[in-house]
Amino acid sequence: xxxxxxxxxxxxxxxxxxxxxxxxxxxxxxxxxxxxxxxxxxxxxxxxxxxxxxxxxxxxxxxxxxxxxxxxxxxxxxxxxxxxxxxxxxxxxxxxxxxxxxxxxxxxxxxxxxxxxxxxxxxxxxxxxxxxxxxxxxxxxxxxxxxxxxxxxxxxxxxxxxxxxxxxxxxxxxxxxxxxxxxxxxxxxxxxxxxxxxxxxxxxxxxxxxxxxxxxxxxxxxxx
Ligand code: SF4
Numbered sequence: 001x002x003x004x005x006x007x008x009x010x011x012x013x014x015x016x017x018x019x020x021x022x023x024x025x026x027x028x029x030x031x032x033x034x035x036x037x038x039x040x041x042x043x044x045x046x047x048x049x050x051x052x053x054x055x056x057x058x059x060x061x062x063x064x065x066x067x068x069x070x071x072x073x074x075x076x077x078x079x080x081x082x083x084x085x086x087x088x089x090x091x092x093x094x095x096x097x098x099x100x101x102x103x104x105x106x107x108x109x110x111x112x113x114x115x116x117x118x119x120x121x122x123x124x125x126x127x128x129x130x131x132x133x134x135x136x137x138x139x140x141x142x143x144x145x146x147x148x149x150x151x152x153x154x155x156x157x158x159x160x161x162x163x164x165x166x167x168x169x170x171x172x173x174x175x176x177x178x179x180x181x182x183x184x185x186x187x188x189x190x191x192x193x194x195x196x197x198x199x200x201x202x203x204x205x206x207x208x209x210x211x212x213x214x215x216x217x218x219x220x221x222x223x224x
Contacts, residue, residue, distance in 0.1 A: 004104045005031040007058035009069050015095055016218035018140045018180055019157050020121055025093035026070050027224075028113070031058035033099035035125055035146050047146040050164060050184045055099030063112040070094070070116070093119040102128035102153070110137050126151035142182075143168040159214055162202045173209055180214035181205055190219050 011026035032038075036046035038056040043049055061069070071089055094117040096105060102124050113120050114134030122130065122137065125144040129152055141155035143165055151168070158172035159180045172179045183190075183198035206213050218224065 001062045001064075002106065002108060003060040003062050004066065004109060005058045006061045006066060006069075007031040007055050007099065009066070009073065010224060011073050012075065012092060013223050014218060015093060015121065016216045017182060017214050018121065018123075018159050019138070019178060020093055020119060021214065021217060023093050023119075024091075025095050025121075026073050026089065026117075027095045027097060028066065028070065029053075029055065029058075030096070030098045030101045030104050031055050032103055033125075034103060034127060034149065035100065035144050038099075047144050048164075050161070050186070052185070052187070053097075053099070063109050066109070067112055067116055089116045090118060093117055093121065095121050095123060097123040100125055100128065102130060105131065107131040107133070110134065113137065124153055126153040126155065129153060143172070160211075162198055162205065166201075166205075169205065169209070169211075173211075179209070179211045181211045182214040182216070185216060185219065190216065 007029040009028050012024050015021055015023050015025045033055055035048045036043060036051055074089055094113055101122055110131060110133040114137045120137040121140045123140050126141040127146055127149040130139055138156040139153055140157055140159055141153055142159040142161060143151045155177055157178040159182055160168050160172055161184050162181050164184050181202040183195060183202045186192060186194050202213055205211060
């Protein structure tokens, strides 16, 4: 049985970004990334010097164990009003993230997760192709320029970080898929002069190209 290195599972919370922003969900974070080795002393010189994620370590779990751990996160009363007993993951979405989740996710895992959840967002940097997936499993691509690695994934929507990954905007627009522009968030959170500059650049580009603004709403309301 194939095992996946799982960094963390948590929720319920809200998807903070992209097409399902504001919707209730659980998170599955797989370990490892090809854009940064995760060591703090290497972050500034990595492809993502703004990365705010700890994706090192974790534990090996198979798809069935992952499903069980996720189901156990659903509140006893279920996520909706008037429910009793253990809730179902079927009313929730799932954010499959990392690190870079497509370093590990295969067709078996995506089929298992797609069957259990209302929707699944794979948050990828785009440098790995996606295996065959159910129709309710989506690819949210935040493309990253990583030396020697092309963006190859077929995105369902793009989330372009401004200003750091602005060079991908033309390609994202040409795809005809929804394009979200998201201001890069400095370490101190969505505030301060630098963040304001990034936000203003996003707004200018949204007005010019008809893109959608993506704010990381979980950071604004202080949830994980
Ligand atoms: S691809 Fe994502 S997880 Fe990996 S280093 Fe960049 S921002 Fe962090």
